[in-house]
Amino acid sequence: MDFHLTKEQQMLRKMYRDFAENEVKPLAQEIDEEERFPMETVQKMAKLGMMGIYFPKEYGGAGGDVLSYAMAVEELAKVCGTTAVILSAHTSLCCAPIFEHGTEEQKKKYLPDLCSGKKIGAFGLTEPGAGTDASGQQTTAVLDGDHWVLNGSKCFITNGNVADTFVVFAMTDKKLGNHGITAFIVEKDFPGFSQGKHEKKMGIRGSSTCDLIFEDCIVPKENLLGQVGKGFKIAMMTLDGGRIGIASQALGLGEGAVDEAVKYTKERVQFGRRLSQFQNTQFQLADMHCRMQAAQYVVYAAACKKQLHENYSMDAAMAKLFAAEAASDVTRRAVQLFGGYGYTREYPVERMMRDAKITEIYEGTSEVQRMVIASHLGVK
Amino acid sequence: MKIIVCVKQVPDTSGKVAVNPDGTLDRASMQTIINPDDLNAVEAALQLKDETGCEVKIVTMGPPPAEGMLREILAMGADSAVLVSAREFGGSDTYATSQIIAAAVNRIGVEKDDIVMCGRQAIDGDTAQVGPQIAEKLHLPQVTYVAELHKTGNDITVKRMLEDGYMTIKVKTPCLLTCIKELNAPRYMSVGGVFEAYSKPMDVFDYNALKDDPLIDATTIGLKGSPTNILTSFTPPAKGAGVMMDGAEKADCDKLAGMLAAKHII
Numbered sequence: 025m026d027f028h029l030t031k032e033q034q035m036l037r038k039m040y041r042d043f044a045e046n047e048v049k050p051l052a053q054e055i056d057e058e059e060r061f062p063m064e065t066v067q068k069m070a071k072l073g074m075m076g077i078y079f080p081k082e083y084g085g086a087g088g089d090v091l092s093y094a095m096a097v098e099e100l101a102k103v104c105g106t107t108a109v110i111l112s113a114h115t116s117l118c119c120a121p122i123f124e125h126g127t128e129e130q131k132k133k134y135l136p137d138l139c140s141g142k143k144i145g146a147f148g149l150t151e152p153g154a155g156t157d158a159s160g161q162q163t164t165a166v167l168d169g170d171h172w173v174l175n176g177s178k179c180f181i182t183n184g185n186v187a188d189t190f191v192v193f194a195m196t197d198k199k200l201g202n203h204g205i206t207a208f209i210v211e212k213d214f215p216g217f218s219q220g221k222h223e224k225k226m227g228i229r230g231s232s233t234c235d236l237i238f239e240d241c242i243v244p245k246e247n248l249l250g251q252v253g254k255g256f257k258i259a260m261m262t263l264d265g266g267r268i269g270i271a272s273q274a275l276g277l278g279e280g281a282v283d284e285a286v287k288y289t290k291e292r293v294q295f296g297r298r299l300s301q302f303q304n305t306q307f308q309l310a311d312m313h314c315r316m317q318a319a320q321y322v323v324y325a326a327a328c329k330k331q332l333h334e335n336y337s338m339d340a341a342m343a344k345l346f347a348a349e350a351a352s353d354v355t356r357r358a359v360q361l362f363g364g365y366g367y368t369r370e371y372p373v374e375r376m377m378r379d380a381k382i383t384e385i386y387e388g389t390s391e392v393q394r395m396v397i398a399s400h401l402g403v404k
Numbered sequence: 405m406k407i408i409v410c411v412k413q414v415p416d417t418s419g420k421v422a423v424n425p426d427g428t429l430d431r432a433s434m435q436t437i438i439n440p441d442d443l444n445a446v447e448a449a450l451q452l453k454d455e456t457g458c459e460v461k462i463v464t465m466g467p468p469p470a471e472g473m474l475r476e477i478l479a480m481g482a483d484s485a486v487l488v489s490a491r492e493f494g495g496s497d498t499y500a501t502s503q504i505i506a507a508a509v510n511r512i513g514v515e516k517d518d519i520v521m522c523g524r525q526a527i528d529g530d531t532a533q534v535g536p537q538i539a540e541k542l543h544l545p546q547v548t549y550v551a552e553l554h555k556t557g558n559d560i561t562v563k564r565m566l567e568d569g570y571m572t573i574k575v576k577t578p579c580l581l582t583c584i585k586e587l588n589a590p591r592y593m594s595v596g597g598v599f600e601a602y603s604k605p606m607d608v609f610d611y612n613a614l615k616d617d618p619l620i621d622a623t624t625i626g627l628k629g630s631p632t633n634i635l636t637s638f639t640p641p642a643k644g645a646g647v648m649m650d651g652a653e654k655a656d657c658d659k660l661a662g663m664l665a666a667k668h669i670i
Contacts (some may be wrong), residue, residue, distance in 0.1 A: 030471075032598050039593040056548060073595035088596035096595075 027321075030093075036092050040099035043072065044107075045328045052104035056228030056375050059222070060386065061186050062230055065107055065258075070141020075114060078331075079123055079341070084136035091249040094272040094327040098320075101276025103372075104381030106230035106278055112269030113182040114138070117144025117387075121191045121262040122209065125250040130209060131385060134189055146187035147266075148210075148236050149177035149259050156392055158259060159202045163238060165194035170245050174206065174216070174238040180386070185219050186233035188212050189263070191256045205255035209247045216241030227378035264337045266332060266387045271323045271343035274351035274383035281351075281358035285309060288362055288371070300362065312354045319347040338400035345393035348383035355380040405517040406459040407449040408509055409482070410538065411442040413466050413473045414528045427634040429528060438473050439496050441523025443590040445583040449521055450481045450591065453557060463508055465493060465501060471606065479593035479601040486512065487500075490611035496530070496629030502537030503624045508615035509542060510608050517558055520580040524549060532582070539580035541619060547575050551586040 029037065047068055055062050069075055077093040079085025093115060101108035119138050120128045122130060137143040154160035163176025174194050181190075190210040197204035220235025250258050272374060286309060289299035299305045326343040329336035355377040359366040385391045415421065415434040422430035438446075449460045462477045464470050466486040474485040488508045494502060509520060520542070522535035532548075539546035551570070552563035560579065564571040565586055592602075614620050623629050649660055664670045 031475070031602060035476060035593065035598050035601065036595065038476075039598065041477070043592055071594075072592055077595050080594070088595055092595070164564075253606050400519075 025209050032088075033092055033095065036088075037095055037099065039072075040096050043068075044099045044103045047253070048100055048104035048107050052106070052372065053369065053375065055106055057105075057229075057369070059224065059229045061232045062107060062110075063186070065157065066110060066144065067284040068142060069111065073141040074111065075141035076119060076135070077115065079119060079135060079139050083123065083131055084139035086139075090147055090268065090331040091324055091327040092355055094323060095269055097272035098279070098323075100283055101273045101379075102280035104230075105273060105277050105376065105382075106228045108273040109182060109228050109231050109270075109370075110144075111299055112266070113147065114145045116186075116269040117147030117182075117262060118187070118189060120265050121147075121207065121249065121258055122189075124261070125207070125258050126209070127246075129246070130249070134209060139191060143188035144183055144186050145189045145191070146183040146368055147262065148181050148190050148192040149183075149263075150180050151176070152179050155335040156209055156389060159205070159256060161193060162194045163192075163210065164198075165196050165243070167245070172243040172245065172248070174208070174210070174241040174243055176238050177220070178236040179220075180223065180233055181236050182386070184236060185222060186231040188300060190236065191249060192238075193259055194238075195341040196252055196255075200253060202256040203253045204352050205259070207249035207255040207258045208243050209249050210241070214241055214243060225382070227375070227380070227382050229378075233328075243373050255356020263387055264340045265330060267344040267393070268326050268336075270383050270387045271319075271326065271340070274344070274347035274380060275316065275319050275323050277376050277380045277383070278312070278319065278347070278351035278354040280314055281355040281373055281380075282309065282312050284373055284376075285312065285358040285361045301342075305361060308357055312357055315350040315354055319343075320349045322346050334373040338397055341388070341393040341396035341400075344383070344388065345390050345397070348380070348390060351380040351383055352377075405456060405520075406461055406515070407452060407519045407521060408443050408463055408512060408514070409442070409449045409477075410505055410509075410520065410522045410535070411446065411462055411464045411473070412439045412479065412509070412523075412526045412534075413437070413464065413470045413526075414439045414526050417527055423637045423639075429637070436469075436473070438476065439526045439528075440495060440521050441525060441527075441583060441585060443523070444504040444585055444587045445455070445523050445581075446477055446480060446482065447523040447588045447590040448550075448553060448581075448583055449519075451588065453481065453483075456555075461486065463488065463505060465489065465504055465508070466494075468504065472619065474606060475601045476593060478604045478606075480591055481594070481597055481598040482604075484605040484607075486607045486609055488609045488614070492611040492622075492626050496625060496655050497630035497632065498533040498537060499631055500530050500625045501630045502534050502541060503619045503629070506538045507614045507619040509538065510617055510619070511609065511614060514542065514544070514578045516578060518578045519560070520544065520578070522580065524582045524583045524584045535580060535582040542566075542580070544578055544580045545575050546580040546582070547573065548582045550581045550583045553581065553587070596605035596638035 026267045044358045059350035073086040077088045077091050082089045085236050097112050122134050163170045163213050165174045192208050192210045196206040218237045223233040292299045323343040326339035329339050358373040413436045416437045419435050422433045424430045455462050460482040462482045462485040525532035549564045550562050551565035554561045558577045561574050632659045
């Protein structure tokens with residue numbers, strides 16, 4: 025196994041880091057406090073080709089690889105969990121299923137605008153009654169001549185209020201259960217489609233999260249994604265890829281917290297000594313760094329497997345499970361090392377701790393990841 | 405039309421500064437960056453490329469690892485690069501460096517509508533001499549301290565930033581401009597640019613490639629051809645704590661004036 029980054033990947037990491045430090049970090053606290061979507065940052069990322077990193081140039085992508093994309097999410101998350109998930113949801117949950125399951129016409133129609141960042145993408149699977157149990161879809165789609173008619177609603181949709189293009193799932197034949205779910209590409213201007221209220225959240229507060237509402241929403245027949253009845257499979261395959269994005273977000277959040285804690289404990293003096301001189305601090309930071317380093321290996325391994333078109337479903341589940349739990353633990357420990365100051369908004373670690381929690385929940389809870397891993401082990 | 409941008413890889417002075425026993429910088433043990441003013445020259449060239457579609461070629465003199473810096477500038481959007489690198493060129497001061505870079509630019513060729521751009525000065529030596537010396541050796545008109553520039557045909561209108569004000573002048577191509585940070589904000593590398601950077605052309609000019617140029621002579625290049633001798637390099641001692649004085653009485657002022665006079669400040 026090669027643990028070395030290519031020259032291009034090393035160069036990209038430097039670019040992502042400069043961009044995150046100079047353009048993303050200065051806004052991180054403000055967008056969290058104001059629950060404001062950082063559209064200006066998305067436009068800057070678009071200009072740099074970050075909205076379509078691993079898609080081929082013929083569809084407007086940058087022609088890169090999956091690890092280069094994971095590293096972008098990681099570097100953004102080191103300074104801002106919100107900006108990281110905007111990129112992750114757009115890339116993994118909207119561009120990827122269109123690229124992997126779309127017809128040539130659909131790819132040519134949608135991917136150039138998404139990869140150039142002219143349009144933002146989102147994914148609509150979760151419903152009030154269909155969270156972890158995604159098969160319990162209540163949204164319906166009925167074929168009516170040359171179009172489908174969608175009715176129902178989705179909730180907790182990342183990028184929901186700002187997206188232009190959505191990959192949406194609906195039941196086309198309830199009797200068939202999972203095999204009755206079908207995927208569609210929905211544009212925000214389609215008749216009968218609307219976006220609901222902004223969800224107020226504990227973390228990633230600058231990201232847009234809202235309901236999607238379908239009231240006799242007209243979706244042209246050619247916007248069917250994949251085949252009728254194959255939607256559940258598309259959703260699960262998409263979430264496999266999405267988990268690499270969220271694992272990268274968790275990885276960055278934890279690494280960012282370690283960086284902040286190292287810096288702070290070298291400066292803060294108590295009992296006449298710097299905090300970094302106390303063995304407890306050293307042991308804590310060593311453990312925190314170890315966890316995040318291990319997380320990086322498992323996340324990068326999953327990204328490389330996806331790039332090689334190997335079966336990466338279990339690897340993505342392990343990456344997300346491990347990185348998310350590591351990030352929650354490490355950010356919590358960082359707050360503890362900061363003491364009272366860590367609990368205030370004067371320092372970023374409390375925000376990192378709030379942001380980290382969601383990585384154990386969305387795109388499959390940690391419990392779901394354990395189910396996926398156990399099923400790959402043949403444990404029933 | 406093409407723009408040749410001369411750049412330098414310099415030690416990152418925000419980190420540890422190391423000095424060799426002979427007084428020269430221990431570059432091998434220090435992190436390196438692209439000289440900041442040179443990035444402003446690169447950005448100015450890339451903006452002209454965006455406007456006119458001209459070619460942007462990057463030139464640097466340095467050891468082989470300087471290729472990494474050139475690839476980064478190619479990832480920003482430059483078209484090609486030249487690495488001037490040979491043992492014979494090592495240890496050059498500003499005089500010798502400008503001889504060699506001028507010879508490299510000669511080899512590339514400067515046409516009627518071309519521009520040569522440099523940063524104002526490098527953060528390691530802070531001399532601001534190489535750009536102007538290259539212009540002299542290439543017999544090109546030069547404009548230093550460029551804070552703004554507009555190109556119309558073969559005329560470039562330039563706003564120079566001087567210590568006590570601005571000077572706006574017009575210069576015809578071919579010419580050499582030295583750029584300052586007020587000129588622009590350098591762009592980032594782009595993702596697509598990074599994936600193209602290693603497939604863009606990069607030539608290496610060694611001693612043999614340049615030896616026939618009249619500027620290249622054993623007495624004008626390398627350490628032997630460098631009239632500058634570094635006697636010693638040292639890290640300046642940290643400044644001591646300042647003295648705080650309170651009071652507005654005449655006696656206080658007299659005391660302050662006395663202290664300043666003792667240090668020959670007034």
